Amino acid sequence: MASATKTAPAAKSDNKAPTVTLIDNATGKKIDLPVMDGSVGPKVIDIRKLYAETGYFTYDPGFTSTGSCQSAITYIDGDEGVLLHRGYAIEDLAEHSDFMEVCYLLLHGELPNPTQKSKFVHDITYHTMVHEQLQYLYRGFRRDAHPMAVMVGVVGALSAFYHDSTDINDPHQRMIASHRLIAKMPTIAAMAYKYSVGQPFVYPRNDLDYASNFLRMCFMVPCEEYKVSPVLAKAMDRIFILHADHEQNASTSTVRLAGSSGANPFACIAAGIASLWGPAHGGANEAVLNMLRAIGTKDRVPEYVKRAKNKDDSFRLMGFGHRVYKNYDPRAAVMRKTCHEVLEELGVKNEPLLDLAMELERIALEDDYFVSKKLYPNVDFYSGIILRAMNFPTSMFTVLFALARTVGWVAQWKEMIEDPSQKIGRPRQLYTGATKRAYVPTTKRK
Ligand code: ACO
Numbered sequence: 001m002a003s004a005t006k007t008a009p010a011a012k013s014d015n016k017a018p019t020v021t022l023i024d025n026a027t028g029k030k031i032d033l034p035v036m037d038g039s040v041g042p043k044v045i046d047i048r049k050l051y052a053e054t055g056y057f058t059y060d061p062g063f064t065s066t067g068s069c070q071s072a073i074t075y076i077d078g079d080e081g082v083l084l085h086r087g088y089a090i091e092d093l094a095e096h097s098d099f100m101e102v103c104y105l106l107l108h109g110e111l112p113n114p115t116q117k118s119k120f121v122h123d124i125t126y127h128t129m130v131h132e133q134l135q136y137l138y139r140g141f142r143r144d145a146h147p148m149a150v151m152v153g154v155v156g157a158l159s160a161f162y163h164d165s166t167d168i169n170d171p172h173q174r175m176i177a178s179h180r181l182i183a184k185m186p187t188i189a190a191m192a193y194k195y196s197v198g199q200p201f202v203y204p205r206n207d208l209d210y211a212s213n214f215l216r217m218c219f220m221v222p223c224e225e226y227k228v229s230p231v232l233a234k235a236m237d238r239i240f241i242l243h244a245d246h247e248q249n250a251s252t253s254t255v256r257l258a259g260s261s262g263a264n265p266f267a268c269i270a271a272g273i274a275s276l277w278g279p280a281h282g283g284a285n286e287a288v289l290n291m292l293r294a295i296g297t298k299d300r301v302p303e304y305v306k307r308a309k310n311k312d313d314s315f316r317l318m319g320f321g322h323r324v325y326k327n328y329d330p331r332a333a334v335m336r337k338t339c340h341e342v343l344e345e346l347g348v349k350n351e352p353l354l355d356l357a358m359e360l361e362r363i364a365l366e367d368d369y370f371v372s373k374k375l376y377p378n379v380d381f382y383s384g385i386i387l388r389a390m391n392f393p394t395s396m397f398t399v400l401f402a403l404a405r406t407v408g409w410v411a412q413w414k415e416m417i418e419d420p421s422q423k424i425g426r427p428r429q430l431y432t433g434a435t436k437r438a439y440v441p442t443t444k445r446k
Helices: 050-054 090-096 099-108 114-125 134-139 147-161 171-197 210-219 230-242 250-260 265-276 284-295 298-309 330-345 352-366 368-372 380-389 394-417
Strands: 002-008 019-024 030-036 074-077 082-085
Touching: 019 050, 030 050, 082 090, 082 099, 082 330, 090 099, 090 230, 090 330, 099 114, 099 210, 099 230, 099 394, 114 171, 134 147, 134 171, 147 171, 147 265, 147 394, 171 210, 171 265, 171 394, 210 230, 230 330, 230 380, 230 394, 250 265, 250 394, 265 394, 284 298, 284 352, 284 380, 284 394, 298 352, 330 380, 352 368, 352 380, 380 394
Parallel strands: none
Antiparallel strands: 002 019, 019 030, 074 082
């Protein structure tokens, strides 16, 4: 059996790289595993040769201690509540930047200069229309289909419409596919919404910015003018920024794993959307609102907090807790502020769900259970209240998350494809099933 690992101090005299020594107590065999340093954050033990040299696999379901790749896009310090994109703090980006800049930053590594920015905005804007034939695909869905189901189907189907950008080995095609995905996602999401409410699809307009265009495609009807509120467009843009990327989360890892086999980007992003849908991930914003509605009134908050703490009850406080953040999610703080701004712009003086959310947050943050387990509100806790105030139905919340996260998925997919050490993702397992046994003919089975 292998025993605990020990960090061997770096041998300064001979300039040897730091290693960790693994000792197999059964055989006494020792193996030095190299330690790799990132630019910031925990070091990692390089176990790539572990199996070849020892015959052991590692076991880490849920990947709580596993780095699956090298990445230079996003850094999270979960203990300190820090989120950086290409080195820039999320609070600074949310305050001073806009979504198009953040997209450029995630894709290219630097904030764009004015010329780069206007070219990028132009490239995205002029890809916002979707193939006219795509609308017939929508008509095949039931009207009451969940819009995320429609998103998984339609985004997956993009590879059937845009053959000329599915060759992942061609850098130009990769770029066009990236632009298409970022540009078309608002159009596709708005069409999913329009289809569900039985209204005509609204075409994009090139004189509008990304967020305004999306709001117009969702809420305009042909029989009257629709003027986009700049405050709501700014809030929408900020929500997009806050969801743009979050390193190797479940949906991003799904995109990377799907892409590692060489699948085309549209298919990979559809896989990411499917993963995001779950209530433990992007579906949490929808679940938060459903939970707040179920709680109903402030006096029932303690009852639900009690349920969340009960091991025999499967109920969890939705919008609370995070695999990485053991501190206030920095995005939740910005979201909370944006929530107040949006409600003020809309003239909502009294929003019972917001009052309820704040009361829930107050009680949970004073409760020993949540304090000791370091469970804080995450990005989804307040986003649902904002989106509801903006008139989005609950079922669209995760769709908006998918729209915003597309750039993160695309940037991570691109980074993976361009990494020369990239190979197909193929985890192994600890097999616990039957060992080899003789086949029993049907007539002889009991
Ligand atoms: N309510 C009550 N208890 C919780 C909660 C919660 N929201 N979250 C975690 N816990 C408890 C668990 O019961 C567990 O307790 P235990 O150690 O006594 O068994 C402990 O805290 C650790 O929880 P895990 O589930 O092991 O943590 P994990 O990192 O696997 O899960 C997750 C993280 C899925 C986000 C979890 O906190 C959760 O289910 N939260 C609610 C759903 C949610 O808001 N998801 C959105 C995540 S953010 C995003 O995807 C954008």
